[in-house]
Amino acid sequence: MLNPVKVGILGLGTVGGGTVHVLQKNATEIARRAGRGIIVTHACAKEVNKTHPYNTDEIILTKQLVEVIEHPEVDIIVELLGGTTLAREMTLQAIAHGKHIVTANKALIAQHGNEIFAAAQEKGVMVAFEAAVAGGIPIIKAVREGLAANEIDWIAGIINGTSNFILTEMRDKGSNFADVLAEAQRLGYAERDPTFDIEGIDAAHKLTILASLAFGIPLQFDKVYTEGITQITAEDVQYAEELEYRIKHLGITKRTSQGIEARVHPTLIPKKRLLANVDGVMNAVLVQADALGQSLYYGAGAGALPTGSSIVADLVDVTRTLTTDPGNRVPHLAFQPNALVDVKILPIDEIETSYYLRMSALDKLGVMAQVANILKENKISIEAIIQKEPVTGSEHVPIVMLTHRVLEKQINQAIQTIEQLESITGQVTRIRVEML
Amino acid sequence: MLNPVKVGILGLGTVGGGTVHVLQKNATEIARRAGRGIIVTHACAKEVNKTHPYNTDEIILTKQLVEVIEHPEVDIIVELLGGTTLAREMTLQAIAHGKHIVTANKALIAQHGNEIFAAAQEKGVMVAFEAAVAGGIPIIKAVREGLAANEIDWIAGIINGTSNFILTEMRDKGSNFADVLAEAQRLGYAERDPTFDIEGIDAAHKLTILASLAFGIPLQFDKVYTEGITQITAEDVQYAEELEYRIKHLGITKRTSQGIEARVHPTLIPKKRLLANVDGVMNAVLVQADALGQSLYYGAGAGALPTGSSIVADLVDVTRTLTTDPGNRVPHLAFQPNALVDVKILPIDEIETSYYLRMSALDKLGVMAQVANILKENKISIEAIIQKEPVTGSEHVPIVMLTHRVLEKQINQAIQTIEQLESITGQVTRIRVEML
Numbered sequence: 001m002l003n004p005v006k007v008g009i010l011g012l013g014t015v016g017g018g019t020v021h022v023l024q025k026n027a028t029e030i031a032r033r034a035g036r037g038i039i040v041t042h043a044c045a046k047e048v049n050k051t052h053p054y055n056t057d058e059i060i061l062t063k064q065l066v067e068v069i070e071h072p073e074v075d076i077i078v079e080l081l082g083g084t085t086l087a088r089e090m091t092l093q094a095i096a097h098g099k100h101i102v103t104a105n106k107a108l109i110a111q112h113g114n115e116i117f118a119a120a121q122e123k124g125v126m127v128a129f130e131a132a133v134a135g136g137i138p139i140i141k142a143v144r145e146g147l148a149a150n151e152i153d154w155i156a157g158i159i160n161g162t163s164n165f166i167l168t169e170m171r172d173k174g175s176n177f178a179d180v181l182a183e184a185q186r187l188g189y190a191e192r193d194p195t196f197d198i199e200g201i202d203a204a205h206k207l208t209i210l211a212s213l214a215f216g217i218p219l220q221f222d223k224v225y226t227e228g229i230t231q232i233t234a235e236d237v238q239y240a241e242e243l244e245y246r247i248k249h250l251g252i253t254k255r256t257s258q259g260i261e262a263r264v265h266p267t268l269i270p271k272k273r274l275l276a277n278v279d280g281v282m283n284a285v286l287v288q289a290d291a292l293g294q295s296l297y298y299g300a301g302a303g304a305l306p307t308g309s310s311i312v313a314d315l316v317d318v319t320r321t322l323t324t325d326p327g328n329r330v331p332h333l334a335f336q337p338n339a340l341v342d343v344k345i346l347p348i349d350e351i352e353t354s355y356y357l358r359m360s361a362l363d364k365l366g367v368m369a370q371v372a373n374i375l376k377e378n379k380i381s382i383e384a385i386i387q388k389e390p391v392t393g394s395e396h397v398p399i400v401m402l403t404h405r406v407l408e409k410q411i412n413q414a415i416q417t418i419e420q421l422e423s424i425t426g427q428v429t430r431i432r433v434e435m436l
Numbered sequence: 437m438l439n440p441v442k443v444g445i446l447g448l449g450t451v452g453g454g455t456v457h458v459l460q461k462n463a464t465e466i467a468r469r470a471g472r473g474i475i476v477t478h479a480c481a482k483e484v485n486k487t488h489p490y491n492t493d494e495i496i497l498t499k500q501l502v503e504v505i506e507h508p509e510v511d512i513i514v515e516l517l518g519g520t521t522l523a524r525e526m527t528l529q530a531i532a533h534g535k536h537i538v539t540a541n542k543a544l545i546a547q548h549g550n551e552i553f554a555a556a557q558e559k560g561v562m563v564a565f566e567a568a569v570a571g572g573i574p575i576i577k578a579v580r581e582g583l584a585a586n587e588i589d590w591i592a593g594i595i596n597g598t599s600n601f602i603l604t605e606m607r608d609k610g611s612n613f614a615d616v617l618a619e620a621q622r623l624g625y626a627e628r629d630p631t632f633d634i635e636g637i638d639a640a641h642k643l644t645i646l647a648s649l650a651f652g653i654p655l656q657f658d659k660v661y662t663e664g665i666t667q668i669t670a671e672d673v674q675y676a677e678e679l680e681y682r683i684k685h686l687g688i689t690k691r692t693s694q695g696i697e698a699r700v701h702p703t704l705i706p707k708k709r710l711l712a713n714v715d716g717v718m719n720a721v722l723v724q725a726d727a728l729g730q731s732l733y734y735g736a737g738a739g740a741l742p743t744g745s746s747i748v749a750d751l752v753d754v755t756r757t758l759t760t761d762p763g764n765r766v767p768h769l770a771f772q773p774n775a776l777v778d779v780k781i782l783p784i785d786e787i788e789t790s791y792y793l794r795m796s797a798l799d800k801l802g803v804m805a806q807v808a809n810i811l812k813e814n815k816i817s818i819e820a821i822i823q824k825e826p827v828t829g830s831e832h833v834p835i836v837m838l839t840h841r842v843l844e845k846q847i848n849q850a851i852q853t854i855e856q857l858e859s860i861t862g863q864v865t866r867i868r869v870e871m872l
Contacts, residue, residue, distance in 0.1 A: 022585050022727045026855060032775035033584045033654055035763060136728040138582025146566075146574025147488075149458050149748030185835045216468055274710055274734060284732075291458045291745035292572040296720075297708060299731030309727035312585030324760045327471060339468035 004037030004320045008068035008099075009227035010090060011080035012045035015104055015131070018304025019078060019311045021054040026312075034316045042068045069094045078311060079103040095119045095127075100322075102314040104131035107125055107143055110205035110221040113212075117332040122327040133206045134159050134283040136306030137299040138313065143213045145332040150289035152214040154254035156267075156436055159206045161281035161301040162190045162197035163229050163249040167266075168279045171241065176234045189281055192392045199228035199263040200249065206415065207251035208286070211262045215255055215343060216335035220262075223345040227265035236429060238360060239400045240268050244385060245356075246276040247431065259344035261351045268356050268402075268433040274298075275436060286436060349409040354383065354433035356414070357403065360396045362423040370421055371399065378414040380406045396425055402433060440473030441755045444504035444535075446526060447516035448488075451540055451567070454740025455514060455747045457490040462748075470752045478504045503725050505530045514747060515539040521667035522665055524548045531555045531563075536758075538750040540743055546644035546657040553768040560762040564750035570595050570719040571643045572742030573735040574749065579649045579723065580770040586725035588650040590690035592607035592872055595642045597737040598626045598633035599685040603702075604715045607677065612670045625717055636685065637666035637719035643687035646721070647698045651691055651779060656698075659781040663701035672794060672865060675836045676704050679820055680790075682712040683867065695780035697787045703708040704792050704838075704869040710734075712870060722872060727820035734857075785845040790819065790869035793839065793851070796832045798859040806857055807835065814850040817844045832861055840870060 007023075009016050020040050031037045042060045044067070049127050063070060069077060069090060075366065077094040079101055081087040087108045090116075091101055094237070109116070109129050120127045130140045134157065143152070158164050162184060169180040181198065184190035188233065204226040212219050229249050240247050245268040254261040269276050274296055283301030288294050300306035305395040331337060361367045368387065375382060383402040383426045390397045402409065415428045443459075445452050456476050459466065480503070497667040498504065505513060505526060513530040515537055517523040523544045527537055528551075528759045536653040537556070539545065544566050545552070556563045561666045566576045570593065579588070594600050598620060604617040617634065620626035632638045640662040648655050663671050665685050676683050705712050710732055714720040719737030736742035757765050767773060797803045804823065811818060819838040826833045839847065851864045 018727075026587050026726070029587050030448060032771045033767070035767070035772045050700040108742075137731055138578050141577060141582050142574050142733075145753065146577050146749055147745070149466060149525065149745045151462050151465050272713075274713060274767060277708075277713060289745070290462070291741040291748075293456075295573055295733070295735030295744060297578075297731070299732060300729050305727040306729060309583070309585045309725070310576075312727075313582055316584040317581065318663060319763050320766065321760070321766055324757065328759055331471070332470070333601050335468045336471045378511060 002036040004039045005075050005315070006039060006041045006073050007078060008042035008071060008074035009040055009080065010044050010065055010068060011082070012043050012048055012291050013080065015307045015311070016080045017049065017054065018079070018308030019050050020313050022243060022305060022308040024054050027436060030033065030312065030316065034319050036319065038315050038319060042071055042074055044068045045141065064272065065090050069099065074099060074313060076100045076102060079105060084108050084111050088116070091116055092119055092283045095123050095125055096336060096404045098123060098125060100125045100318045101127040102311055102318065103127065103129050104311060106132040106202065106205035108211065110208040110219055113219040117337070120332070126318050126321065127332060128318055130314045131190065131307045131310035133209050135299070135301040136286055136309045137283060137285065137297050137301065138170065138310065139285045139297050142212065142297055143210065144330055145215065147292060148291050150291045152255070153290060155210050155214050155285060155286040155287050156250050156252045156275065156287035156434065157210065158202040158248055158275065158278050158283050159251050159301065160197050160249060161283055162170070162194065163203070166198070167229060167232065167237070167247055167249060167267055170232070170234060170237045170436045171246065172233055174238065174358045177230060177232060186236040198230055200226045202250065203251045203264045207253055207262060207264055210251065211253040211260065212361045213334040214253060215260055216333065216340050217260065217343050220345055224260060225263040225265070225348040226255070229266050232266050235398070236431065239358065240388060242386060243402060244271050246271050248276065250434070258348070258350060262345050263348060263351065264329070266431055268387055268431055269436055273436050283384065308317050351408050352405055353408070354405050355403045355433040356399045356400070356433050358398060358429040359418065360425045361399050362425070363390045363395055364423065367423040368399065370423065371418055374414055374417045375403070378410050380404070380411060380414055399404055439538065440475045441751070442477045442509050442510050443474060443512050443514060443751060444478035444507060445476055445514045446480050446504060447518070448479050448484055449516065451743045451747070452479070452481070452514070452516045453485065453488050453490065454744030457739060458744040458748050460490050463742065466748065466752065472755065474755060477788055478507055478510055480504045488622040501526050504536065506533055510535060511758070512515065512536045512538060512751060515541060519802035520547055522801055524552070527552055529664050531559050531561055534559060534561060536561045536754045537563040538747055538754065539565050540747060542568040542638065542641040542645065543685065545745050546641035546655055549655040553773070556768070557773055562754050562757065562765060563768060564754055566750045567743045567746035569738040571735070571739065572745045573719060573721065573733050573737065574746065574812060575721045575733050578648065578733055579646065580766055583723065583725050583728060586727045588691070589724040589726060591646050591650050591721060591723050592644065592686050592688045592711065592870065593721035594711065594714050594719050594781050595687050595721065595737065596633050596639040596683055596685060597719055598630065599639070600714065600719070601625045602634070603665060603668065603683055605672045606668070606670060607682065608834050610670055612793060613666060613668060622670065634666055635702060636662045639685065639687045639700045643689055643700055646687065647689040647696065649770040650689060651696055653696065653779050654776055656781055658792045659698060661699040661784040663700070665702050669704050671834070672867065675822060676792065678822060679838060680707050681705060681772055681869070682707050684712065687868070688870065692782070694707045694786060695782040698781050699784060699787060702867055704867055705872055709872050787844050788841055789844070789861065790841050791839045791847050792836070792867040792869050792870050794834060794836045794865040795854065796861045797835050798861070799826045799831055799833045800859065801858040804814065804835065807854055810850055810853045811839070815845050816840070816850055
């Protein structure tokens with residue numbers, strides 16, 4: 001058997017520890033598959049947690065990143081620094097030293113991937129990032145290789161476990177957003193500062209990557225429309241159920257004749273769809289492709305071992321193609337670098353979908369007719385409607401409706417007019433609906 | 437760009453036509469991904485359907501298999517002959533001529549894979565077979581590459597669309613097996629001779645392959661326990677629902693301390709599981725692995741274009757590694773050929789699972805106690821029980837129960853004793869139960 005491949009890890013936190021753990025625990029199986037061992041020889045860490053379940057005896061530990069990056073014996077660098085500034089710098093430096101890169105850093109790839117891939121291309125090294133999207137699910141591999149025969153139509157994914165956990169709990173317990181967020185933080189499913197997860201930024205990083213892989217376009221994080229789940233109320237969750245829908249936080253990217261949609265937002269989807277039944281912290285990605293039709297990939301989107309599983313799969317892949325001519329390797333963004341095309345990403349105003357609308361109306365004759373008229377004037381047809389009894393002691397009744405498909409700018413115009421009605425109080429809640 | 441890779445197809449039926457169709461329709465996308473074109477230059481067909489949606493103008497058509505197999509310009513042979521005798525012979529002959537092989541033939545791989553892979557190994561060519569398991573779902577790639585870091589614990593899959601369609605219809609419409617089978621035949625979801633599908637043979641071929649990929653064991657089709665869905669009655673489907681379960685036809689392979697389980701049979705699984713909600717002709721494979729935990733892969737398990745999608749993905753993979761040193765390619769059975777181990781496949785008597793039992797009892801005092809006693813003597817505990825009112829005009833009541841986990845030979849012994857009771861009429865229906 002060939003000599004083992006030598007890996008240097010930047011960062012020995014949760015994911016770094018998980019990676020070392022998986023490599024050590026399954027060393028025999030991995031070597032039986034890869035045809036040679038894969039061992040961590042160097043690691044850079046500020047401090048090493050003494051209670052970890054892996055063995056650091058044969059790992060050279062250092063606090064100096066360059067000692068790992070520049071070490072002549074290290075073949076592959078696993079970048080787990082987090083953030084984008086230092087991570088970008090160290091990744092480019094490692095590439096310049098001819099190292100292959102494996103990373104779980106979605107922000108790094110979404111924001112600096114174009115630059116990093118170009119540098120890797122020039123140097124003839126690989127940058128693998130399976131762990132950057134949907135944790136342990138081999139979705140990059142599925143889209144980039146498994147679906148290589150297809151023109152992909154769209155991808156819709158639950159790609160943030162924290163948001164999915166919160167929405168699942170809101171549905172199961174009827175709780176409101178703030179209470180469930182506090183619970184998620186207690187359980188360790190949400191960070192102390194949960195902004196990246198609940199505002200959709202983490203999902204937008206991942207969707208940026210999926211959009212490029214699906215359509216062969218450069219990474220364009222700044223063009224992705226991003227909306228989190230902080231505005232979702234217990235009543236919206238409840239009304240969605242009554243309409244036989246469920247609210248999920250989705251990343252959606254779609255090819256249309258006008259351009260490419262790339263958007264992250266809460267979405268009503270029919271209750272019976274598999275995606276509607278992906279609960280808790282689990283992730284799932286649904287892909288519509290022209291030859292295959294729909295396919296779905298489900299699994300753990302985070303955690304030390306699931307993420308370690310993807311990182312180690314990448315290490316095996318890199319190991320297998322170390323001697324392959326760079327031009328024959330799977331291209332970073334699924335399409336050959338010279339075959340990327342710069343199709344326009346549509347502004348959110350120009351996407352077309354259906355909508356869930358909820359408004360609070362004065363309980364008097366004719367209000368519904370007024371609202372219906374405004375929708376009609378804006379050429380929006382109504383698919384379903386629920387009018388509730390007024391809450392006791394209140395003069396207001398909630399009106400909930402589903403529209404047919406319409407351009408977002410049209411619905412916004414209609415909403416603006418509806419909000420000016422004297423009989424409508426406050427703002428109209430609007431959530432996008434996808435049939436999938 | 438490099439010259440196109442040249443493909444010869446043996447068989448231009450549904451799947452062969454689908455393959456040519458996908459290659460032609462998505463030629464640009466495929467070349468953008470693979471870095472070079474992939475074109476069909478030769479095809480062997482008894483006759484070519486004139487209404488096909490693809491172009492045969494630039495394909496050299498022949499009725500002689502050897503003209504394709506031996507043609508010096510052909511790089512890759514797509515074997516779509518069906519059956520195993522001629523397919524085996526032609527595949528070995530093509531390998532001897534140094535051709536790479538792509539096949540959708542599950543029977544061929546399950547029954548002759550060991551021989552074929554050995555020949556390919558010796559000749560330094562690849563045999564790719566993504567389309568052989570679960571049609572368009574990239575499950576071979578997921579297990580062989582995506583999960584390469586994991587020790588796999590078990591795989592459970594809905595891997596025959598015909599059986600899944602029949603069970604779905606039986607549930608949705610309350611119909612019996614024979615009526616739904618007739619309907620499936622009318623709709624083209626079941627063959628005129630449906631034996632391979634409804635008796636579980638097709639699923640057993642696929643499970644044979646999955647077991648090898650998961651555990652690094654040689655292909656052993658003859659050791660797979662195979663039971664179809666022909667004995668499932670409308671009442672069993674109904675009782676399962678009442679117990680919050682659903683009957684699915686599953687292929688299951690599991691690593692235990694005693695050996696490896698490999699079995700295909702109808703199975704009750706909890707209604708809330710994603711796998712229980714995979715309906716109609718769709719396929720899905722659930723994998724439990726030590727690092728990743730559970731992951732699920734869902735999509736179309738058959739059809740011209742979905743199967744074509746997998747075949748073309750294999751063509752792209754083969755194209756990418758044409759110049760790779762054979763030792764660095766992904767091994768046929770996931771593990772390096774010299775690292776396969778011959779772990780025992782357990783006879784069905786020695787598997788352990790839970791059971792659904794249904795029996796018809798005389799409606800008189802003490803019958804239930806007799807049955808419970810027999811189970812107790814065999815150390816089988818009862819998880820749930822339904823006793824129904826007697827059907828009008830009948831002296832018999834159905835008794836339905838779920839047991840805890842027990843060895844199959846123990847439950848069989850108990851059933852034998854129960855069937856000897858005077859108060860029990862006819863045979864006891866026994867269906868395995870898995871919690872997943």
